[in-house]
Amino acid sequence: MSSERPPEAPVDEATSWADETTQEALQVVAEGITQLAGFGVAAVSVVRDSHHMQVMAVAGSEEARDTLHGTFTPIDRLLGELEQAQDWGHFKFVPQESLDPEVETWGWVPDISPLDGPDAWQPMDLLVAPLYDDAGVLRGTLSIDCPTDGRRPDTAHRLILDRYAEQAAQALLMAVEREELAEQVRMLSATREVVRQASREPDLAAMLRLIQPSLVAGFRAQGMWVHTFDADGHGLGAIYTGGETEIEMPEHLVGIAERAAAEAWSAQQVGVVSHQVTHPSTIGAISAPEHEQILGYLEDIGVEALLFVPLGAGAEVLGSLVLTRSADDPEFTEVETDAALEVGRDLGRAVLNARALERERELVRELKALDDYKTTLIATLSHELKSPLAAMLANIELLDTIVDLDPEAHGVLAAVDRGAVRLVKVVEDLLLLAKIGDPRMPLLPRSVYLPDVVEDVVSLTSIPSQQRVKIETIGDVEDVLALGDPTELDILVTNLVTNAMKYSDESSEVTVALRREGADVVLECSDHGIGISEADQVHLFREFFRSEHRAVRTKPGTGLGLTIVERIVARHGGRIEVDSTLGEGSVFRVFLPAA
Incomplete structure (x- = not known):
């Protein structure tokens, strides 16, 4: 045998x-x-x-x-x-x-x-x-x-x-x-799976580099390229080959490709352009003269036939995929054309996702630039205001010492002094906000014993004879060691406690509770004050936000205290929660990484 x-x-x-x-x-x-x-x-x-x-x-x-x-x-x-x-x-x-x-x-x-x-x-x-x-x-x-x-x-x-x-x-x-x-079906199915997996790659060029070998092998192609349109769906966006080869498409062919892709996507079909095809093209949008132009271009780049696949998502056409073959290769089969249309849908979604992600990135870049500008502006203005305000306060104090000054003038000076002090507070808060929001000022965390921080804040913000703040430490006191910057955590506690005291009746008690929950230390500040409406809670941490509630408007404030608290918490990798009912009081719950 x-x-x-x-x-x-x-x-x-x-x-x-x-x-x-x-x-x-x-x-x-x-x-x-x-x-x-x-x-x-x-x-x-x-x-x-x-x-x-x-x-x-x-x-x-x-x-x-x-x-x-x-x-x-x-x-x-x-x-x-x-x-x-x-x-x-x-x-x-x-x-x-x-x-x-x-x-x-x-x-x-x-x-x-x-x-x-x-x-x-x-x-x-x-x-x-x-x-x-x-x-x-x-x-x-x-x-x-x-x-x-x-x-x-x-x-x-x-x-x-x-x-x-x-x-x-x-x-x-x-x-x-x-x-x-x-x-062939197995190869094409594997190719589609590769395309679907690679579609998670946010960068379109990188994704095409990943899938190019599988696409070429799966479709038994000589080569390939992807032509994406501009975001408005017109003109030459970009041409990707997925490899080192570069494709330069003449301008007159760009318009043909754009029109053909739109019609092919609308009809949900692919097209074949080849010297062997007697009809000008399987895509009706291409005329006989245009077919000859395409064949001339293919001849220049050493290609015998191409499979033209529209890329789209929903009703939107986003570009085209072109798979090429040489004179020695077989004709494209029905199995291949059907699979190519599915690949076109997958790639269309990938192009749409990549485009949306790029828009998001651009928006983030713009917002980041705007935030940097805002931070710089705040810091600059605050520094420029600080010296004049210091001079104002010094001169007000000097004028107030004049013995024979008119009583009415003393009243005017007192009003100016109050305004200047308020401006100083705004400037200090703005400087602090700029500092904790500056990426060039990295956090240098260390172990901080929170009970000591709370006691220091309470002793500085309340009169001993009118002590209203109750401090509770739940569990082992050694468990309430937080990982953070001592100065910033002191500011955080100060703002929470002073806010609670400011918006509570003088006879009501404010409680600061400390405990350990898993990997976090929890600081909870609760009061029985005027509370916060649900509508106001949405904007609570926004810069310069102050409630329209009459009881709030009667209290002095910059609208930056809780913004500073929220920024410090975020800077420490923690989170903050608020439970509040209008007329009953509020609970601010801060979670910080434990040391």
């Missing part, structure tokens, strides 16, 4: 792939030959690459099957032996006596004792039918051995064998085509 031993050179395992259905179909062919053609052993081989065939089915002999199944035949060696074969139609017969006895035996040789006579079948006899497709390309072989009558086939038997060879060739081609189609 023909040489089905392993080849001298290694074979790519990918070329030996075959699904279970294909193997079963080829096994049926082999078994049919042994049952009907009068031969005890039959083997079917399939061409796997330009150098090798693989035995896919063996019937009639377990020994032959164990020896041959899955092994490879060097095609050139088999064809070399068939050069001296007798032509029996589809079958080629090489008798044992024509073989060179000094050449190494190869393949499987049956252990049989020949009959007497010149037509007796010999162990080294070789009977093979090369199986070709309609284009004359070798696709496989049918090898048979061990005739049941022990004789070489006569003329009548050869005619019967010839018909079986024709049927075997048809069955083999159907099985191989099915296998190739299944492999």
Whole structure:
């Protein structure tokens, strides 16, 4: 039987792939030959690459099957032996006596004792039918051995064998085509999965670099490029190849591509442009002269045919994907065009996501620049105001010491003094806000014992004889060590406590509770004051926000205290919660990383 031993050179395992259905179909062919053609052993081989065939089915002999199944035949060696074969139609017969006895035996040789006579079948006899497709390309072989009558086939038997060879060739081609189609579907499915996974990559160019090899391999393409439109859907946005090759598209082709993509996306179809296509294009938007222009461009870049795939999302067309092939490549199949349209949808969503993310990034950059400008402006203005205010306060104090000053003038000076003090407070808060919001001022955290911070704040903000603040430490006192900046945490506690006291009745109590919750230290400041409405809670930490509530407006304030608290908490990697009911009081709950 023909040489089905392993080849001298290694074979790519990918070329030996075959699904279970294909193997079963080829096994049926082999078994049919042994049952009907009068031969005890039959083997079917399939061409796997330009150098090798693989035995896919063996019937009639377990020994032959164990020896041959899955092994490879060097095609050139088999064809070399068939050069001296007798032509029996589809079958080629090489008798044992024509073989060179000094050449190494190869393949499987049956252990049989020949009959007497010149037509007796010999162990080294070789009977093979090369199986070709309609284009004359070798696709496989049918090898048979061990005739049941022990004789070489006569003329009548050869005619019967010839018909079986024709049927075997048809069955083999159907099985191989099915296998190739299944492999292509598998490759295209894998390609779509790669595209979907890579779509998570926010940068479009980086994503295309990731998927380019899979797209080219999956569609058996020579190359590819993606043409994205501008954000308004018009004009040349960008062309990505996913590799090192650059594509320069003439301006007149840009308009054609834009119009064709819009029509193709609307019709949910892809288009093929090729020298082999008699119709100008499968996309109606391309006229005959434009088709010739495209063919001329393809010729300039060494491309025979292209598959034009629209990219879009919803009703919006975003660009096109172009897959190219050379003159030696096959035409694009229906399976490929269907898969390409799905890839176009996936890539369309990826382009839309990347574009939205880029807009978000640009907005963040603009907001960051605006915030930096605001911080710089606040810091500059605050510094510029600080010196004049200090001079004002000093002169007010000096004027107030004049003995013979008119009483009415003393009243005016007192009003100016109050205004200047209020301005000083605003300036101090603005400077503090600018400092904690400046990214150039990094946080230098260390362990801070919060009970000491709270006691210091309480002693400085309340009169001992009118002590209204109650301090509670829940659990082990050593558990309330926070990780942070002592000065900033002091400001945080001061603002919370003074706010609670300011907006509470003088007879009501303010409670500051400290406890440990998991990896956090919790500082809770609660009061029974005027409370905060739900509408005001939404804006509570906004700069300069002050409630329209009359009781709030009667109290002096800059509207920056809680903004500063929120910024300090965020700067420390913590969070703040507020529970408040209008007319009943408020609870501010701050979570800080524990030391």
